[in-house]
Amino acid sequence: MEKYFYIDYEQAKRRFKPIVNQAHKGIQGHALIIGGSYGKIGSVCLSAKACLKSGAGLVTVYVPKCGYEIVQTVMPEVMVLTDECNEYISSIQTTLSIQVIGMGMGMGLHKETQQAFFQFLKMNYLPIVIDADGLNILSENKTWLENLSDKTVLTPHRKELERLIGIWESQEQMLEMVKEFSKKYNIVIVVKGAPTMIVYKNDVYVNTTGNQALATAGSGDVLTGIITGLIAQGYDMIDAAILGVYLHGLTADLAVHETSYNSFIASDIIQYLGKAFLTLKK
Numbered sequence: 001m002e003k004y005f006y007i008d009y010e011q012a013k014r015r016f017k018p019i020v021n022q023a024h025k026g027i028q029g030h031a032l033i034i035g036g037s038y039g040k041i042g043s044v045c046l047s048a049k050a051c052l053k054s055g056a057g058l059v060t061v062y063v064p065k066c067g068y069e070i071v072q073t074v075m076p077e078v079m080v081l082t083d084e085c086n087e088y089i090s091s092i093q094t095t096l097s098i099q100v101i102g103m104g105m106g107m108g109l110h111k112e113t114q115q116a117f118f119q120f121l122k123m124n125y126l127p128i129v130i131d132a133d134g135l136n137i138l139s140e141n142k143t144w145l146e147n148l149s150d151k152t153v154l155t156p157h158r159k160e161l162e163r164l165i166g167i168w169e170s171q172e173q174m175l176e177m178v179k180e181f182s183k184k185y186n187i188v189i190v191v192k193g194a195p196t197m198i199v200y201k202n203d204v205y206v207n208t209t210g211n212q213a214l215a216t217a218g219s220g221d222v223l224t225g226i227i228t229g230l231i232a233q234g235y236d237m238i239d240a241a242i243l244g245v246y247l248h249g250l251t252a253d254l255a256v257h258e259t260s261y262n263s264f265i266a267s268d269i270i271q272y273l274g275k276a277f278l279t280l281k282k
């Protein structure tokens with residue numbers, strides 16, 4: 001039996017958990033953001049900043065060496081681990097105690113990066129949000145999908161989704177294909193677009209916030225950071241996806257009267273995140 005839900009204020013408000021007075025960084029969780037390649041370190045910066053500004057206690061990023069000074073300069077709050085390779089990720093080694101991983105943004109498709117991703121997937125048991133080139137690597141190696149744990153959220157835009165599951169004739173057919181995909185791997189899929197729809201098995205959650213101002217570079221990287229930051233705090237995968245997508249779109253609704261559609265950029269999502277959270281204040 002399929003179920004459709006609209007992600008509106010009520011759906012978001014009842015999922016929102018205010019941070020407790022006695023909170024400390026440990027309670028808020030430690031997130032690891034893995035991604036970036038030469039010329040695309042900005043995508044990791046956007047994700048990491050969004051992750052912190054969603055309430056995560058600690059954020060560490062794992063980037064190629066070329067990203068070290070950039071991240072440490074742009075975001076003193078974020079800790080940095082670097083790959084031995086300068087331009088792209090060639091192996092993913094970490095012994096950090098973390099609660100969640102967000103990965104794929106700006107990561108590129110270098111063969112060594114693909115292998116590093118595969119080795120990482122095989123030994124990962126933590127909640128993970130996979131976006132962008134992480135999705136594109138899975139599309140090029142579909143047998144690797146078997147290694148996805150049931151604590152996985154995929155966040156494809158329509159083109160990334162097409163690479164992953166093939167083409168569709170209609171929105172209805174697309175949703176049926178995504179439901180089958182979700183059931184086969186027991187994972188959550190955030191189908192980004194206008195509107196964004198979250199699919200988990202036979203349930204479809206249709207977002208009601210957001211607008212065309214979000215059609216700008218890095219807005220998906222920011223969403224990955226928001227969802228990762230919510231999971232770090234203990235939200236389950238579906239609630240984190242629902243609340244994250246709602247808040248992400250709401251920032252654009254709150255901002256456009258000041259920024260216009262044209263002059264809204266991905267950093268504005270992060271800037272307006274506080275205002276979006278305040279609308280859910282209990």
Ligand SMILES: NC(=O)C1=CN([C@@H]2O[C@H](COP(=O)(O)OP(=O)(O)OC[C@H]3O[C@@H](n4cnc5c(N)ncnc54)[C@H](O)[C@@H]3O)[C@@H](O)[C@H]2O)[C@@H](O)CC1
Nearest residue numbers: 040041042043104105106107132133157158159217218221
């Ligand atoms: N500042 C940065 O470092 C940025 C890095 N980025 C990274 O660049 C890599 C490539 O991501 P892109 O999404 O740009 O490239 P993709 O190759 O995944 O998508 C671009 C192509 O897909 C089509 N497309 C994009 N969004 C679509 C949608 N919603 N519906 C239908 N077609 C769509 C476009 O027409 C274009 O042909 C990713 O790893 C991403 O994280 C981008 O996020 C942009 C910003």
Ligand SMILES: Nc1ncnc2c1ncn2[C@@H]1O[C@H](COP(=O)(O)OP(=O)(O)O)[C@@H](O)[C@H]1O
Nearest residue numbers: 192193194210211212214215217218219220221
């Ligand atoms: N016209 C639109 N209306 C609502 N949301 C949009 C629109 N265009 C893009 N978005 C949102 O912006 C984000 C774009 O993600 P993505 O293409 O991955 O960006 P990037 O890879 O550049 O970070 C998604 O969350 C998508 O839902």
Ligand SMILES: [Mg+2]
Nearest residue numbers: 132157220221
């Ligand atoms: Mg993207």
